[in-house]
Amino acid sequence: MPELPEVETVLRSLLPKIKGKEINTVRVMHEDVVGWPGSVKEFSRGLFRKKVTGGFRRGKLLVFELNGGKKLIFHLRMTGRLYYRINPAPLEKHSHLVLEFVDGGTLIFEDTRRFGRVYLVAPGEECYAGNLEKLGPEPLGPDFDLEEFVRAFDKKKGRIKALLLNQSFIAGLGNIYVDEILFRSNIHPETPANNLEKHQIESIFLKMKEVLKEAIAGRGTTFRDYRDGEGRSGDFQNLLQVYGREGEKCPRCSDFIERKKVAGRSSFFCPCCQKDGINDPSSTGEC
DNA sequence: AACATCTCCTGAAAGC
DNA sequence: TGCTTTCAGGAGATGT
Known part of the structure; x- marks a missing residue:
């Protein structure tokens, strides 16, 4: 059950592998993991040819910044996994989203219980990304007083x-x-x-x-x-x-x-x- | 405001 | 052994 340390670990192990890479194809196998806003079609179109420019963690949310200003945000909830593969093995039963980069690497989101969500939000739409804007202070943040x-x-x-x-x-x-x-x-x-x-x-x-x-x-x-x-x-x-x-x-x-x-x-x-x-x-x- | 309960979901573990 | 029931939990919605 990913909490702050687990989400931080996912970010640290993942970001170096996908930073700077350009998304080539988007496959959504289970549409209900895609949260608001917009349709799944808009979600996929919005990711096409976007580069991952950076990323950070906020609470239990993983936030990836894309060129153009949109953010790709994951909440893993109970059983969500997000990992990078150079040569993807055959997908598992609970793989719900696969992003393939131009260089062939893949980012895979799988979640047995399907409580997890992924959001794609433009600047100003952050309120639609789970509880992102309702979060209290970061326990390890420099401003935590x-x-x-x-x-x-x-x-x-x-x-x-x-x-x-x-x-x-x-x-x-x-x-x-x-x-x-x-x-x-x-x-x-x-x-x-x-x-x-x-x-x-x-x-x-x-x-x-x-x-x-x-x-x-x-x-x-x-x-x-x-x-x-x-x-x-x-x-x-x-x-x-x-x-x-x-x-x-x-x-x-x-x-x-x-x-x-x-x-x-x-x-x-x-x-x-x-x-x-x-x-x-x-x-x-x-x- | 606080707290309980339900919902979502699957699979492991416990119960019979 | 094998089937059925319970349990696990993040967070939002709903009821008290």
């Missing part, structure tokens, strides 16, 4: 887990990394956000950056489906401390990792290190 982050918690009565999953509050986090951040911060996922003390919010701020940087260094987490832009798995799944580890020993104390649905998602936490903030808001997390 601690004081602003602390203030943003003020009237948030919801649970911290739900808040960190909210892309308009903070961009790029998903279920795996939120659990890892809360574990490293000794905070129970059900703690009301506005019950958190300043030092706890500071901890989230720091641990968020720390976990994301480590995960990017490990080229992302492959739980099942995720691959980078060259089709390779990530390594960070071996370094997850709580996610997917129900019943295993906590890496910090003698207790065992529990699993509970919070904010509609499986949440993994140590009941000893991460005391329930509802019952014990003054918990320091020591156990």
